[in-house]
Amino acid sequence: MTGDDDVAAVLDAATAAAPFLAALPPDRRGRGLLELASALEDAAGELTEAAVADTGLDAERLRGEITRTCTQLHLFADVLAGDDWLGLRVDEAQPGPPRLPSTVRFRMPMGPALVYEASNFPFAFGVLGTDTAAALAAGCPVVVKTHPGHLATSARTLEIASEILGRLEWPDGALGALHTEDGAVAAMADTRVRVATFTGSLAAGRALFDIAALRADPLPFYAEMGSVNPVFVLPEAARTRGREIAEGLAGSFGPSGGQLCTKPGLVFVPRDSALEAAIADAVRDVPAARLLTERISTMYRATRTALISLDSTEVLATGRRGGAGEVEATALAVDLHALDAPGSPYLEECFGPLVVVVRYDDVAELSAAAARIPGSLTASVHAADGEESGGDLVRLLADRVGRLVWNGWPTGLRVGQATHHGGPYPATSSAQFTSVGAPAIDRFLRPVAYQGVPDEALPGHVRAALVRLRG
Incomplete structure (x- = not known):
């Protein structure tokens, strides 16, 4: 236990859920995201009231943010309906000389993800925000570090999400939470966490980046931090x-x-x-x-x-x-x-x-x-x-x-296929990634190449994508 967090139990559950999510066909992952979006929309009234009380932000702004969060979930369901996210590349076998085996390169989920909520977007960067949506789409279990600035909002969102995922028979560890800084830092240092994301201040993001880099197996870590936006x-x-x-x-x-x-x-x-x-x-x-x-x-x-x-x-x-x-x-x-x-x-x-x-x-x-x-x-x-x-x-x-x-203004970010919400340090810790839009899924995937492996040994969704690629 770390404070009020049972870090070991939360990470054990996420680790146990990882094989299930990785093997879950993309269309079923997508259906899960759509179910979560529907549940958020149904609960928009009560969630808006909770967020107004938590943050003091305007109700109309928060209601719009719930709509944006649902849009993000729908976007990643659309991403999973195609094959681009797989990054599929193929070198077909050549009889030689010299004889060359086939090589199939695609992307697979990183594993359990630790996602820090942001203070300023209790929904769009919250429990079911862009980071969680992208990670679940990739097939990664998510452990959310809730933000103290909107605890009641996060707690209710977690309840709604857990009910939906339970009904879909996803394992409990598909979406978990930690609530203390000490618990989250302990998770950052734990090798069961395979990727982490953060949105917040430069000081906090840099401190977490250093923890990630100093692990015995350095942790892939994406932080969005300070920006002057000239x-x-x-x-x-x-x-x-x-x-x-x-x-x-x-x-x-x-x-x-x-x-x-x-x-x-x-x-x-x-x-x-x-x-x-x-x-x-x-x-x-x-x-x-x-x-x-x-x-x-x-x-x-x-x-x-x-x-x-x-x-x-x-x-x-x-x-x-x-x-x-x-x-x-x-x-x-x-x-x-x-x-x-x-x-x-x-x-x-x-x-x-x-x-x-x-x-x-x-x-x-x-x-x-x-x-x-x-x-x-x-x-x-x-x-x-x-x-x-x-x-x-x-x-x-x-x-x-x-x-x-x-001839425009940087606020009011459009969420879509071409969105890029990132930038060179200190705006983010990894300038090649985005935390918003379809490419945000890239942070939770890693490439693997199967050389000389029979097609029947490939994951089912990769075999299906290969058939489509080969025509």
Whole structure:
């Protein structure tokens, strides 16, 4: 026992469930995901009420998040209906000389997965969120580390999921949970856990990454962490669409208390443009918000105070004042050179409703600014027709981020086949992966090659895919 967690029992159950899930035909896994989605939808009312009480987030936003979570489950059921996820490759036998046996390469489940819930998405990154959906689709049992910021929501979701999986006669260990930090860390160090994922702060993600790397058998670990998500506004776009851009910015960094991993944290604007005043006006109308946990609120207030105390910082505008326990949106302004200093605090994520407006004098300065951006999930460029430097910026920023947005905003991530929600460190620990969209299943699969093995010895779903491949 570790705290209130019986880690050994939870991991024993997950280990026992692994062969069942690995052998379960993909269509049955897919049906299981669809059943879970239906159950979530049926319970949307009570789950929304629980999440509002847990997090203080808006009910409409949370209801939409349940819909997104169901969409993710449906997406992975669709993935399993095809063969692409298998990564099937074949070298047919050759009689020679020299004689070469056949080789069939495909992907198989990694094994029991430890999934950390996120604080800011109690459903989409929760018990049945994107990580769990992808892992179950891959055939991996899941152990969820519940988040203390929405325990009641997680507990009810687990009850609903367990009822569905029991009715489908999946083993108990297909989906389990740990509730303490010590229990989850013990699981990270346990060799029965074969893959782990995390969404949260850079400090926590890096600490877990180090635990994973220092295991006797290093643990494949995917962490989504800090991201500043810069926005670059070019002069003509600022001149012709200033009000629209300002309102878009306020609508991207302000909602949900700015507690979104894709929240724009830096926006580069031409000095002395009308856009800056428009941004100030839009920010003044952003409502105050209660943050998810006391710890997040304390960290936000401390970071905000520290930035405001710097000589290079100007407070551009603050949002509507709130009640006890709420924080107000804040727009700060700095000159571009404030980003030059090593370890500039403006280049670190502030989790909450704060954005830093960065003034530049000439678009030629933006190339060097782009190069200073730490690895991020997104970068956005606002440009008018004919502003060729926008294309140059996109090419430069592709080296720094996982998703590039043109004349739009990074929040409101679309969940689909081409989604990429990842990026270079410190945005994530593994820039080649995504935690959202169909390719998120890749984190829970590993390749294996069968050389000279008769087709009848291959897993049934691989044999079926081979028949389809060979026509």
